[in-house]
Amino acid sequence: RRKGLLPLVLPSPVWMQIASTGQHGNDDGEHNWGFRLEAFPLGEPTLALAFWLAQLVVPLRHKSTLSILEAVLDVVDKSDKLAAPHSIQAHRLAMDMMQQLVPGVESTTLLRHHACFAKMTHEATLRQQWESKQASSATRQPGESTRCPHSTYLCSMAEMLASRALAIRKLACDEDALCIEIDSASTPAWLKALDKAMSILGCMYRGKQRQLETFIDEACTLFKSDSLTSAQTVKQVASMLQGGQLSGAARDALSELFHLEPDAVTQVARLVRPVQQAAHNKRDFLLQAQALLMQDETHDECNMSDLMQSFGLDRLLVRWGPDRDGDLVMLVNMLTETEQGLISPLDQSMVGKMKLKEYHQRKVPRLGAVPELALKRRLMLLKLLNQNLDKCLVTIDFSRRTCSSSFAASVCELQHLLFHQTKATLHNAVIEWTTCPQPRAGSSATMLTREVLIHRPARRARDNQEKAEHHERWRLVISLPPGGGDSLDQRNGSKLEEFLVAPADFGGAREMAADAAVSASLVLADPPNGSLPLRNTKEVRGNIALIERGGGQFVNVVRRAQQAGAIGVVMADSKEGPLFLMSTELGNSGDEVTIPAVLLSLSDSMLLLMRQHPVRATISGDGVLMQTYRQLRYVASVRLRQRDEMGWRVKFQGEGHHGYQGPYREAMSALCAELQSPQLQLFVPCANAVGLVGDNRDKFVPRPSACSDELLDTFYFVGQLMGVAMRTRNLLNLDLPSMVWKSLIGMELDEEDLKATDFSCWNALQFRDHDGQAITATTFEELLHDVRFTCCLTDGCEVALLPDGSSIPVTYQRRDEYARLVIKARLCESESQLSKMRCGLCSVIPEQLLGFMTWEELERRVCGSPEVDISSLKRHTQYRQGVDKNSPHIKMFWEVLESFCQADRRLFLRFAWGRERLPLESEYTMDHDMKVFPSDRGEGDNVLPEAETCFFIIKLPRYRTKELMHDNLYAAITACREINY
Numbered sequence: 001r002r003k004g005l006l007p008l009v010l011p012s013p014v015w016m017q018i019a020s021t022g023q024h025g026n027d028d029g030e031h032n033w034g035f036r037l038e039a040f041p042l043g044e045p046t047l048a049l050a051f052w053l054a055q056l057v058v059p060l061r062h063k064s065t066l067s068i069l070e071a072v073l074d075v076v077d078k079s080d081k082l083a084a085p086h087s088i089q090a091h092r093l094a095m096d097m098m099q100q101l102v103p104g105v106e107s108t109t110l111l112r113h114h115a116c117f118a119k120m121t122h123e124a125t126l127r128q129q130w131e132s133k134q135a136s137s138a139t140r141q142p143g144e145s146t147r148c149p150h151s152t153y154l155c156s157m158a159e160m161l162a163s164r165a166l167a168i169r170k171l172a173c174d175e176d177a178l179c180i181e182i183d184s185a186s187t188p189a190w191l192k193a194l195d196k197a198m199s200i201l202g203c204m205y206r207g208k209q210r211q212l213e214t215f216i217d218e219a220c221t222l223f224k225s226d227s228l229t230s231a232q233t234v235k236q237v238a239s240m241l242q243g244g245q246l247s248g249a250a251r252d253a254l255s256e257l258f259h260l261e262p263d264a265v266t267q268v269a270r271l272v273r274p275v276q277q278a279a280h281n282k283r284d285f286l287l288q289a290q291a292l293l294m295q296d297e298t299h300d301e302c303n304m305s306d307l308m309q310s311f312g313l314d315r316l317l318v319r320w321g322p323d324r325d326g327d328l329v330m331l332v333n334m335l336t337e338t339e340q341g342l343i344s345p346l347d348q349s350m351v352g353k354m355k356l357k358e359y360h361q362r363k364v365p366r367l368g369a370v371p372e373l374a375l376k377r378r379l380m381l382l383k384l385l386n387q388n389l390d391k392c393l394v395t396i397d398f399s400r401r402t403c404s405s406s407f408a409a410s411v412c413e414l415q416h417l418l419f420h421q422t423k424a425t426l427h428n429a430v431i432e433w434t435t436c437p438q439p440r441a442g443s444s445a446t447m448l449t450r451e452v453l454i455h456r457p458a459r460r461a462r463d464n465q466e467k468a469e470h471h472e473r474w475r476l477v478i479s480l481p482p483g484g485g486d487s488l489d490q491r492n493g494s495k496l497e498e499f500l501v502a503p504a505d506f507g508g509a510r511e512m513a514a515d516a517a518v519s520a521s522l523v524l525a526d527p528p529n530g531s532l533p534l535r536n537t538k539e540v541r542g543n544i545a546l547i548e549r550g551g552g553q554f555v556n557v558v559r560r561a562q563q564a565g566a567i568g569v570v571m572a573d574s575k576e577g578p579l580f581l582m583s584t585e586l587g588n589s590g591d592e593v594t595i596p597a598v599l600l601s602l603s604d605s606m607l608l609l610m611r612q613h614p615v616r617a618t619i620s621g622d623g624v625l626m627q628t629y630r631q632l633r634y635v636a637s638v639r640l641r642q643r644d645e646m647g648w649r650v651k652f653q654g655e656g657h658h659g660y661q662g663p664y665r666e667a668m669s670a671l672c673a674e675l676q677s678p679q680l681q682l683f684v685p686c687a688n689a690v691g692l693v694g695d696n697r698d699k700f701v702p703r704p705s706a707c708s709d710e711l712l713d714t715f716y717f718v719g720q721l722m723g724v725a726m727r728t729r730n731l732l733n734l735d736l737p738s739m740v741w742k743s744l745i746g747m748e749l750d751e752e753d754l755k756a757t758d759f760s761c762w763n764a765l766q767f768r769d770h771d772g773q774a775i776t777a778t779t780f781e782e783l784l785h786d787v788r789f790t791c792c793l794t795d796g797c798e799v800a801l802l803p804d805g806s807s808i809p810v811t812y813q814r815r816d817e818y819a820r821l822v823i824k825a826r827l828c829e830s831e832s833q834l835s836k837m838r839c840g841l842c843s844v845i846p847e848q849l850l851g852f853m854t855w856e857e858l859e860r861r862v863c864g865s866p867e868v869d870i871s872s873l874k875r876h877t878q879y880r881q882g883v884d885k886n887s888p889h890i891k892m893f894w895e896v897l898e899s900f901c902q903a904d905r906r907l908f909l910r911f912a913w914g915r916e917r918l919p920l921e922s923e924y925t926m927d928h929d930m931k932v933f934p935s936d937r938g939e940g941d942n943v944l945p946e947a948e949t950c951f952f953i954i955k956l957p958r959y960r961t962k963e964l965m966h967d968n969l970y971a972a973i974t975a976c977r978e979i980n981y
Contacts, residue, residue, distance in 0.1 A: 065101060066101065066107060066110065068097060069101070069110065070110060073094060076091065076094060076160075077114075084152075087153065088152060091159070092156070092400075094160060095160055095400070095403070096403075098164065098166075098167040101167060103170075107171050108172055112168065117161065120157050120160065120161065123157065124154060124161070124188075124191065125191070127154050128190060131151060131154060152397070154395060155394075155395050155397040158191070158194060158395035159395075159400060162194060162198060162396075163405070163406060163407065165198060166198075170405070190394075190395055191392075193387075193390075193392040194388075194392040194407075196384075197385060197388040197389045198407060198410075200212075200388070204414060205321065209309035209310070212381060213314070216380050216381050216384075218384065219384035220380050222384065223348060223383060224348065225351055225376075228351075245290070249317045251286065253318070253319060254286055254289050257313070258279075258286075259282075263311075265279055266278050272288050273295060316371050316374040318374045320378060322416055324367065324370070325416060327364035328378055329382065329416060329419060329420075331363075332345050332350065332382070332419055333419060333420040334360065335353045336421065337872075345386065345419040345422075350379065350383075351380075355372065356372075382417060386417075386422045389411070389418065389422060393426045394426065394429070396408050398411075398848035399851075415852065416854075423852070423853070427849060427853075427861070430846060430849050431726065431849075432643060434846055436638050436641040436642065450649070451649040452628050453651050453653050454624055454628070456652060456655075475499065475619075475620050475622065476500075476501045476570060476618070477497070477498050477618040478522070478608065478615050478618075479495045479615065480496060481521060481614060481615070496611075497608070500579070500601075500604075501570075501598035501599060501619075502581055503596070503599075504554060504581065504582040504590075504596070504597040504598065504599070506554075506590030506591070516621060517618050517619065518544070518567055518568045518595075518620075519616065519617070520544045520567055520568065521543045521617070522543070522614075522615050523539050523543045523545055528547065529549070529557075530545075530548075530552075530561060531550075533560055537565060540564045542565060544566060545561040545569050545570070546570050546608070547572065548572045549571055549573050549574045549575070554582040554597070555590040558593050559593055562593060562594065566595060570597075570600055570619070571598065572609070573602045574602065574605075575602060576602055579599055579601055598619055624667055624671050625671045628667065632648065632717070633717065637720065637844055640720055640727075640844050641723075643728075644728065645729070645730065646660060646664045646730075647664075647724035650666075650667045651663065659950035660950070661950040662914050662949030662950035663914075664914075665913060665915045666949065668730055669733060669915055669916055672734055675700075676734070682703060682706060682711065682714060682718070683701065683702055683703065683736075684700060684701065684703045685700055686700065687761065687794055691759075694760075695756055698735050699735050701739070701740065702715065702830040702834060702837075703830075704793045704794060704797060705793075706833060715836040715840070716836040716837070716839055716840040718837055718840065719836065719839060719840025720844050722837070722841050722844075723842075729919050729928075730915060733863070733906075733917060734863050737753070739756070739757060739827065741856075741859045742855045743834040744837060744841055744850065744858060745858055749827040761822070761826060765819040777812040781812065785809070787818075788806050788807065788809060788810065789801040789808045789809075789821065791822050791825045793825075794826075801818070868908075868909060868918060870894065870897050873930060876928060876929045877929060877932060878929050881934055882934065889956065889958045889959055889965065890956075892962045893965060893969075896962065896966045899966070908969070908973045911973040912947040913949055929952070930954065931954070932953075932956055933953055933956070934955065934957075934958075935955045935956060935958075937957075938957070941964050941968075943957045944972045945972045946972075
């Protein structure tokens with residue numbers, strides 16, 4: 001009764017029994033008091049068990065929800081005596097039960113007057129002040145005090161206060177009750193901002209135009225734009241009636257209302273006198289609306305202005321919806337990018353820039369007919385919303401975004417109202433907080449940045465005695481030949497062994513392309529050491545020869561195997577020791593040898609020679625992607641959470657280079673190219689790209705049949721690469737459609753995503769003829785009589801839509817079922833691969849952050865824009881060592897770059913910086929500026945430009961003419977596509 005916790009440890013059946021027997025209540029008239037009993041006698045070690053039990057019971061016993069909620073709120077009231085995890089669990093349980101409360105006086109009274117909420121507000125205030133103080137540092141700017149990394153406990157308290165306000169509004173059936181209801185005198189700034197943001201979001205698109213007008217007036221006063229207040233603009237509003245007829249603005253607004261709001265048609269017909277039937281066309285609706293306007297406006301129910309405002313039309317006769325607001329936010333984002341850099345969307349000068357130019361009208365066509373005054377007033381509302389959300393976003397628990405009635409879900413649903421800088425500030429702050437710190441200087445801890453060694457084909461090593469671990473890109477896979485056994489794995493040619501081998505420094509192995517492979521049966525040579533011309537030429541021809549070491553010079557032995565018709569050689573080592581590169585003798589280049597040859601260690605050779613049955617050998621060379629993957633696959637994800645410009649260090653084996661930033665960017669560019677290459681088969685061109693129809697003809701999708709454990713693990717690594725790109729701001733040159741990005745942030749896919757990648761399939765499922773008319777039953781049987789319940793995926797694999805679907809014909813009556821199954825199969829064809837990519841991304845980037853992003857924003861932060869904006873590059877260019885931006889050769893340089901197509905512009909970036917895309921405008925730093933230096937090799941017309949990719953430096957000679965500038969620059973960027981020292 002005194003709500004004191006007792007250290008009792010009792011099993012859950014005891015509490016279940018108490019709950020089931022306590023049906024008659026106690027002397028206070030409370031029913032089902034067993035739930036209250038289970039919350040308090042339990043000590044903290046088993047309190048989590050009680051919460052878990054309550055979560056199981058609450059959905060089943062709605063009559064007890066109010067009693068259980070009161071018990072949980074009592075526990076929350078004692079949160080200072082509980083550990084933070086248990087308090088957070090109590091918060092979440094209380095928020096879940098708030099959604100299940102039914103309207104009533106008891107429910108509203110409990111939420112309005114329970115003592116825990118006042119105590120929670122005070123505790124949240126003190127907690128926020130303490131955390132802000134702890135997070136302050138010398139490097140933090142004064143204005144960033146509200147963006148310190150807050151604890152989960154504080155975010156949970158803020159979310160519970162917001163959920164309480166949402167529940168009160170729902171229970172009281174009062175839209176205006178949306179406020180946290182706290183004492184303004186002691187309320188911290190972030191909690192006031194949360195209250196204001198909730199109030200604004202609660203009025204958006206809910207027919208609360210009068211309340212929004214109040215917020216607009218408040219914003220005009222706050223941002224010192226008094227000329228935009230209602231008192232000043234009421235004289236500028238066009239009247240709905242002009243000479244007894246509808247004005248042009250009123251006619252346009254009512255026409256839009258007729259097409260978008262069927263309920264408005266009913267309302268107008270009901271209010272007009274005499275009452276009429278709902279109009280079926282726009283002409284009749286406009287006549288009814290005109291008659292309503294001309295009626296006696298002394299009756300409130302006949303006030304046409306109020307009726308239009310209830311459907312979201314402001315006093316300037318503009319109906320604001322999500323699409324139009326999204327265009328306005330896009331316009332603001334464009335206007336914040338100036339030649340002097342980014343300006344804040346909250347800046348006072350933004351109001352004066354709110355004028356649509358021809359370029360803007362093409363980008364945001366929905367704003368073309370909106371009066372300038374309406375744009376400015378709506379901007380005031382969005383500025384007020386963004387200013388308050390900017391202060392409280394750090395306290396929102398986005399892990400509850402899946403809960404439809406939570407404030408986090410409301411923010412995610414209306415995130416199109418947020419300016420890019422508002423969201424980017426939170427994104428950058430969260431990434432900064434979750435960065436893995438580097439060890440302090442002088443400490444014994446090892447550096448977190450891993451060094452990755454990469455060997456590229458056609459790069460002759462300087463030291464022929466290098467160890468094999470420096471050439472991990474070479475592998476020998478031994479498998480059974482297809483049909484070589486009785487079991488299913490043997491018939492499918494399953495892999496038996498995978499060996500690490502060292503390549504020869506001559507022949508085809510050195511020139512083998514990235515991720516290429518040579519596969520054939522493995523045949524033992526005769527003689528075994530290959531000292532003489534091979535006698536089993538018939539068996540060796542077209543296969544891979546297995547030769548024991550000791551038959552003479554490596555190059556001579558491999559040459560004999562090639563003359564016998566072998567397509568590859570596996571040299572079995574006969575001596576103990578590390579693997580090494582097989583080299584040629586002095587004076588013999590070995591260029592006449594064209595087949596690949598690899599060296600196998602003694603221990604691995606013995607295992608291979610012990611096999612009695614025929615085997616198949618595959619010699620493969622890993623590209624940059626697979627080499628990087630194999631060296632980082634076991635690295636903890638926390639070590640990839642770097643904020644530096646590099647996620648790891650890259651060293652190209654056998655090549656000379658200085659620094660690490662240039663090789664890192666070069667490796668990332670090569671890695672992206674391999675991801676979308678036909679050799680790897682991780683990603684394949686989408687159907688639109690293959691058929692050259694529809695949109696997205698340059699996009700790639702995950703291969704549905706790439707389902708092996710190693711390939712799925714590779715997709716996990718691809719997701720990690722995306723997270724590293726977001727952290728390091730080194731964008732990836734990937735072309736992926738919307739279905740990939742939507743899956744990564746957890747959005748559901750729809751028919752539009754299928755249409756964007758396979759227009760032919762989508763069009764066929766419409767079941768229409770060439771004239772666009774719906775197909776008839778007779779025509780269906782004639783044209784589609786051989787269609788079965790099967791579906792062909794992007795990579796050509798056929799799957800059954802139903803059990804034994806290949807034998808079930810599709811009839812005219814079941815065509816809709818067939819279409820539904822095909823769409824589901826096509827949208828889910830890469831579900832395993834995309835799920836792995838999402839897991840990899842979430843191991844580097846907090847999962848909650850992805851819920852606060854649209855798929856377009858995720859694509860932009862990972863890949864940037866494929867279009868190279870020369871004006872943006874020009875704004876972020878520095879001139880060093882006497883180079884003047886007004887020099888004739890500099891002007892010619894920019895003119896030449898602007899004349900390049902997008903492909904050549906990307907080649908220039910690859911040449912000068914090692915990457916193919918510019919960073920986002922909001923993520924530019926001093927390190928991202930291009931530096932133009934004079935040439936070190938003179939100023940002749942035959943001197944080519946030079947570049948240092950580590951520092952984004954280009955050394956430009958002073959060419960005399962624009963043609964010379966174009967020819968030499970084009971020659972440099974096309975000849976030097978990789979680091980070449």
